[in-house]
Amino acid sequence: MMNETEWKAQRKKAQANYELKKMLVGAGRATAAEVEEARRIFDALKAYQPEAPGVDSPCVDRPAVPTPAPKTAAVESAAVVPGMPVPEFTKLLEELTIERQEYHKQMCLRSNRLGDYPDETNLKDLVDEIQEYKAKRNAVAEKIAYLKANGRLPATPGPADDNAPEVQESAFLANLPADRYELNKLLVNSLMPKLYRAKKGLAGAESELWKAHYRKEMAKAKAAVDAAKRQLSAMA
Known part of the structure; x- marks a missing residue:
């Protein structure tokens, strides 16, 4: 904020x-x-x-408030213990903490660049990146809080039909500009730079955690670029 x-x-x-x-x-x-x-x-x-x-600056990294799992009367007063072996619990907590700190760092690096641009500069892409890293940081922080409170991560729901790749691409295509000029501008100014940033991030990633993250981001960005290019060709 x-x-x-x-x-x-x-x-x-x-x-x-x-x-x-x-x-x-x-x-x-x-x-x-x-x-x-x-x-x-x-x-x-x-x-x-x-x-x-x-109010604290958005670049002050504060842990989320722990979210306890629903308790039954039988375990209302029971102490929370890890639902996994202690070494695994400790390792997971450490990995999530590093991940949260990295997202927070990336958010702050971009936030600090806001004042470096001339007044007439359109900063929408940079602001979008800041919001994206902020959302990722907060999501990981919630996982950490839940893990500390309950000794395990929240249950992951099964894949829903609307998360299928073909459904996601269909929704993406439906939101693309209908005008060829505007679509080309979106491709050149937004989609392709995102793919470039993902490739650059993967090349510079040192940990397996961040390599996996950037591979996923690169796959998503490439799918978006390819879909936009196909749509552009169909308009020719």
Whole structure:
């Protein structure tokens, strides 16, 4: 969450970008879609509620509150013990803690770059990355809290039909721009850079945990690029 200083800086940048796009569209150097996107970002920042003074910065890594599993009357007062061998429990806790710290670091590195760009820069992709790492950090933190409280990880639900690869691709295609120009712009400015970042991350990953993470991210990004390219070819 942004504090008031960060919020004001981002709001100022978004307003400048919106005004610039409005001027450029008259000169044929920007599209109506770009103006609308700039307006949407500016409106979202105007409505944003910055954190109150004294609230911890989003780059202060605080553990999540433990989430105990539902207890029956028979075990209401029983102490929580690991539901797995202690060495395995300790190793899992250590791995999750490292994973959370890495997500937190990546989020903060990107957050600290927000002030490095000119006011007219569209920072949507960078903000999206920050939110993505924040969500991943929080998800791992919840796992850690649950593990500490219950001695095990939450049960993983079975795969649902709507998580099938063909269903996911169908939903992805349905959300792609119908305009060839806008689709090509999405491919060049967003989808392909994400694939590049995933490949770069995999090349620089040192632990098996992060190698597995970037392989998964690279596979998802490549699937998105391939799907967009097929859609683009179909529009030719």
